[in-house]
Amino acid sequence: MNRLFSILLLLTSLSALCQEDAWVYFNAKSNEQGYYNAPLTMLSQRAIERRQNQNISLDFKDIPVTPAYITQVKSSPGITVMAKSKWMNALHIQGNFAAVKALTSLSFVSKVIFANKALNTSTATTKTAKTVKQKSIEVSTQSNINFAYGNSDNQIKMLNGDYLHQQNYTGNGKIIAIIDAGFPGVNTAQPFKRLRDNNKIIGGYNFVGRSTNFYAGDHHGTYVLSSMGGYKENALVGTAPDASYCLFITEDNSQESPVEQSYWVEAAEMADSLGVDIINSSLGYLNGHTNPNYDLTYADMTGDATFISKGANVASSRGMVVVVSAGNEGNESEPHIGAPADAFGVLSVGAVTASRARATFSSIGPSFDGRIKPDVMAQGQADVLADEFGNIISASGTSFSGPIMAGMVACIWQAFPNKTSQQIKDLILQSSDKFASPNSEYGYGIPNFNLALGIQLPDPFADAETEKEVAVYPNPTASSVRISFPESMKAGSIIFYSSVGAKVLEKDNLVSDQSVSLESLAAGTYLYKIEFDTYSKTGKIVKL
Template identity: 40%
Template sequence: MKIFNILIVCFITIQLSAQIAPDIFYVQFTDKANSPYSLNNPEAFLSQRAIERRQKQQIQYEENDLPVNPAYLQGVAQTGATLLFPTKWLNGVTVNLTDPSILNQINSLPYVVSVRQLSNHSQGKIYKVKDYFANEYIQRELPQLKLNPRSGSYDYGNGYIQINQINGIPLHEAGFRGQGMVIAVIDAGFVDADTHIAFDSLRNEGRLLGVKDFVHPGGNVYTESSHGTSVLSTMAANVSGQLIGTAPKASYYLLRSEYVYYEQLVEEFNWASAAEYADSLGVDVINSSLGYIDFDYPQWTHSYEDMDGQTCPATKAANVAASKGILVVNSAGNSGSSNTFPYMGAPADGEGVFSIGAVTSSGTRASFSSIGPTSDGRIKPDVMAMGQQTALANGNNNFTYGSGTSFSSPVIAGMSACLWQSRPTFTSFEIREAIRMSADKAANPDNFYGYGIPDYTFAGSLLASIDIGQQQEKLLVRITPNPFVQVDKVELLTFEKINVSILDVKGSKVRSLSGLLPSHPDLLRQTLNNLKAGFYVLELRTESAKQVLKIVKTLQ
């Protein structure tokens, strides 16, 4: 299966004099000036659910929320180019061209910065590339259960081990199985997902909310590849005694962005368009078991330097998606055994992306699981889940198991949706940080395991303790920003002296200030800025009041 190979940031420059076959190009626009859309009227371009997600997380509208200027799109279309998918976050559009003279016309438009080639079918020759997930495989026989698959009201079948490993069963038993949460699955195809018995309840209960093909516009996503079907099953399967996924009661959108038969730059832009679409629908979680490093043509291939969290097109889009309040979960990749490039690919390198590596059922890192750090020194992956002999569904109503970070990622995505369902007042960033801080290597993260294997019951307890504190609080301090790399401003909103305690996720006191005067907010600001990156609880007490505040310090 030939999917998930990354793109080069240095896009190929168009040779205007060259003859071209029906190939895809990206048109970059200058701005969004004179747009008929307004940030004061988001209902014109976002669903009510997308608006509510932003409101809940206090996310402001930005220019990148505005659609691409329709006048610019019309101008490009009038040259004879076939419009494919606009991307408002990157401010451009992918187009199909067959006539070389059209390139000159597009480049001459005053609002066009550049035109770049994203696919090449004219040479007739495809280079053999290293598959980003070359170590991925799906077994045909069912594995033997190693643990009792029954827990409470659920008979998990072969799904028990992977859910129990991250201590997710108590969440399900408490009734949090994804109800009301919406997950978008961006993948290569969903063969048999429309008929497989694993998804009977998903279809019958109306929780399969929609599908869209960003590879073949208007096409059928239930063709070409069953990879997305297997990925979906680790979350959505709901067959007692066979397979229960991590979010069996969530709702889903199925989005295809990946070409099965070749690896070309256009796939990163397809990914961006799919993520934008998911945002506009108001999804809570994106699972992407895709990644980009190598392409069929070497001039597009990414370097390690590109893995800096801000260069690759898919990474840029993933970071924007995260900034809109979506929990973006992505496979770390299967390059860990490589002697030349064992690192994660895009968009797993993104600062806002929850990157997931793979472990065995015993908790040992799978040898193929891609590693960090990013080229700018950040720890990756974020956390680990079972990605070797993961229980899943395959085509033709089969249940089996497979290996690859493609399958550890949705294990985390689905369970994270359940955790968020249980604590809906928290932001996507806070949910991610609680999961990281619950993991078994949180005290000493590294670039092989990241923060380790999370404990979702513990993550829920962390969030619950903060919730209780917030219910009792009186506002004594305002910290800007939060989350923060460095605190810019601390406002002390009392005339009394304040006793301050800073607790880590284990409840241990890491810093304290006694008798802090309201006239000395910079002392608290400096104390916060000297913390290591992590998730903390800030307790403030005066003689008449107290406040408990969650704070998060990030690496960058």
């Protein structure tokens, strides 16, 4: 008995010494009003204009983390600060259990959440997340180039993206941030020369190495960029060859660690501050951690349970379109999407073959709380790409269907620059071939970007100015929406429907800029229809 007790005591001691990942959340921020009075201390002019164009106000999440709090946590014995997030008002830290737990005694700390959920108590039960890369991709050398787009012809024409290109909508004026594992060769390889010559690589950062050298790391990000911005005549044309790009490294290939989620959120915050329009990420998090205690389960895929999905939702609420690969686990024992593909605000993208059939590896939905996922599909099998040496190659994975879609988002948004990020997402869903009958394998299906242009032809019952002035915001929302429209419009009503078409809420006799409470609705995605005597508008709203 004494011997057994000694063994247990030793195991307990080792556990106490083990380094744990955790998030420490703060309960306040300093100098809030000062930052509101000087927004350029937080955001670039372009970021502010993106907010203004979408009627998105500055809020508490935009205020930086109080430096004194960071300093005090850093000076705490046994604690290493790995990352910070202003949106979450939190730090990602590492330390042994006792050192991390001791931080709860600080007056400005609201809670500590361990990445190992088993260590959380009733005072800190928020779910956390784990990291897993996309499955390894199949790569082969590509030859026999015969088409105007080269062998990338099919992946573009499946979406009718060539129609947008013919209209000169090639992503020009839009900025896409790629959050990935590395971008070697982008500064030297021929397929990226067009981007370099036109100064379309406008910046980036290596969050893993804490350096400005983002032409490093794994070649996965290079492949991803080539699907959007690559260009080699008669060989490869990306879906957004004239967009501008920011390149962020957040994936650490030496390990699978929860800190990668925090790096991701840091990158999304930097993208926001720079005025980025679209975030593309092929990273997914579900299981397979170096430390299995950090693994997630399907039950965590509820849209906002994980740190990274919370961050993706905030990114969406700032007016960016966040495009996320659905994952490559369709053939695994757990075939469902991971985080942040489950997030409420993201456009998650599954993979189909060249003949439009679902690729068997493509992760499926729904989210654990029953929402349609993935949202849409694009070619993700035998995609044509460029590698870090300039070779034209073929590879498979939702890692590539996602960025192929993100490039098309840039093109359609260039065509309709006055649309909000939510309106752009609605356009894409409404143009998809399964919009009327979505399912857990294809979501809303394959978008038709030619049709998306047509959906946005002027309403015959409303002039262009009216269409621009009728808005439902913010989206996503936690509690209520405001409905704005010209004062000349009278006797309006708004009806909200569930995802299966059941009426769940109706408000009549609307007045301009009226607030409508959604407190009675559960979290999820709802359809809405606004009607006046000679005007109607439909859309979707996400209740957080």
